[in-house]
Amino acid sequence: MEKALRFLTSGYDADIDQVINGALFTVNYSEMVIVKDIDFYSLCEHHLLPFFGKCHVAYIPSTRVIGLSKIPRLVEVFARRLQVQERLTNQIAETISEKIAPLGVAVVVEATHLCMSMRGVQKQNSFAVTSAMLGAFRNHSRTRMEFLELIKLRAAGGVSNATSAGLACVGDD
Ligand SMILES: [Zn+2]
Numbered sequence: 001m002e003k004a005l006r007f008l009t010s011g012y013d014a015d016i017d018q019v020i021n022g023a024l025f026t027v028n029y030s031e032m033v034i035v036k037d038i039d040f041y042s043l044c045e046h047h048l049l050p051f052f053g054k055c056h057v058a059y060i061p062s063t064r065v066i067g068l069s070k071i072p073r074l075v076e077v078f079a080r081r082l083q084v085q086e087r088l089t090n091q092i093a094e095t096i097s098e099k100i101a102p103l104g105v106a107v108v109v110e111a112t113h114l115c116m117s118m119r120g121v122q123k124q125n126s127f128a129v130t131s132a133m134l135g136a137f138r139n140h141s142r143t144r145m146e147f148l149e150l151i152k153l154r155a156a157g158g159v160s161n162a163t164s165a166g167l168a169c170v171g172d173d
Helices: 002-008 016-020 070-079 085-100 141-151
Strands: 024-026 033-044 050-060 064-066 104-113 128-135
Touching (some): 016 085, 033 070, 050 070, 050 085, 050 141, 070 085, 085 104, 085 128, 104 141
Antiparallel strands (some): 024 064, 033 050, 050 104, 104 128
């Protein structure tokens, strides 16, 4: 069990710069870059129960891009910690923003929380959606809509109708 927990929380020891490992490139490209359906597994910090699902990341480069294969690695670093879904979402967005100063970053996370399915409200099939929109994705609704269209959320009606992640595991004990 100790070994498992060390692995599941190994994201605390990861060095972000080492993870990205120099995979930052200067290019002349200013269209949206999207990496979608990144599987992740994390543990909620309130109950130490898993929450897991998919993460979608997009950004619009300014002068630099990040190696595409590094984005799932980045998600993994933040997922392998004790987390709340909102923080996980923000940390991914803010790190990308910090490292390559893009024109905008968008991160959407859809997750099933076992603390929701196994206990409490027992909504077996419900999942929570969180998003972080920075720069152009925050300021331009067309850019945001384009991204949301491209990732086509499982949630009927998109982000706004989904369960707030905050309800997933807080405030019921
Ligand atoms: Zn929980």
